[in-house]
Amino acid sequence: MAKLLILIILSGIFTAVTLLVLIVCIRYCDKILLRWYKAEPLDDVFISEIVQNLALDAGLRPPKIYLARSDMANAFTVGKGEKQASIVFTTAMLELLEPKELYGVVAHEIYHVKTELRKRSLAALFSGAISSVATLAFWSSLLLGFGAEDDPAPKLIKQFAMSVVAPHASMIINLIVNTRRSESEADSFSARLCGENKNLKRAIEKLGGETYAANPGHTHLYFVNPLPKETFNSLFETHPTVETRKNKLSGAEL
Numbered sequence: 001m002a003k004l005l006i007l008i009i010l011s012g013i014f015t016a017v018t019l020l021v022l023i024v025c026i027r028y029c030d031k032i033l034l035r036w037y038k039a040e041p042l043d044d045v046f047i048s049e050i051v052q053n054l055a056l057d058a059g060l061r062p063p064k065i066y067l068a069r070s071d072m073a074n075a076f077t078v079g080k081g082e083k084q085a086s087i088v089f090t091t092a093m094l095e096l097l098e099p100k101e102l103y104g105v106v107a108h109e110i111y112h113v114k115t116e117l118r119k120r121s122l123a124a125l126f127s128g129a130i131s132s133v134a135t136l137a138f139w140s141s142l143l144l145g146f147g148a149e150d151d152p153a154p155k156l157i158k159q160f161a162m163s164v165v166a167p168h169a170s171m172i173i174n175l176i177v178n179t180r181r182s183e184s185e186a187d188s189f190s191a192r193l194c195g196e197n198k199n200l201k202r203a204i205e206k207l208g209g210e211t212y213a214a215n216p217g218h219t220h221l222y223f224v225n226p227l228p229k230e231t232f233n234s235l236f237e238t239h240p241t242v243e244t245r246k247n248k249l250s251g252a253e254l
Helices: 002-036 045-057 091-096 099-114 117-143 152-176 179-194 198-207 216-221 232-236 242-250
Strands: 064-068 075-081 084-090
Touching: 002 075, 002 084, 002 117, 045 064, 045 099, 045 179, 064 091, 075 099, 075 117, 075 216, 084 091, 084 099, 091 198, 099 117, 099 179, 099 198, 117 216, 179 198, 179 242, 198 242
Parallel strands: 064 084
Antiparallel strands: 075 084
């Protein structure tokens, strides 16, 4: 009887903690992701005008804009809905793209503000946390003396951890967000909103030229899939290929 009572109490505590975590994630998913990338409010008149003009043209309240200092060229959107949305630009993105190309990128992100914004943010939060386990396993193996950073043992441990968590992280993204269709529709929306597609095509081409060791659980937040062609990364192919996107834009009706 005592064991049953303890089991019931522990089950109740686990359920309560799980519900609390879910409530916090749903309520603060955007703030958590902004802190994740150490994003700070962006005070840039030119970028602000681009975002405001395109948002108003799309019939939306202009999202807040943030800057994340990163060598990874990217722009992504987080938030709980149209009225509580934020667009994050990385320093590398602003350095890489020309002003006209930024219009296409921002218009693409405006589409994500209009559709599935909360779902995309929650998917990034949960899937990103799960995918981080592999990185945690890698650094833990170093601290526990399994070799140096370039030795095979820590890398094998990371590969094993990724083999365990990758399917779950990928499943969360695919269950919550229809990523490939969403990215394709965002490109078409951007071309219509800007009235042209050549600058968006150039932006896609530039951003698709590099790969990064990004968190696989956040690939759907990237403008172009950033992951190199490796074993488990195929589970996180959340975007059509660069060539597919460019070809579809070439035949898009404006």
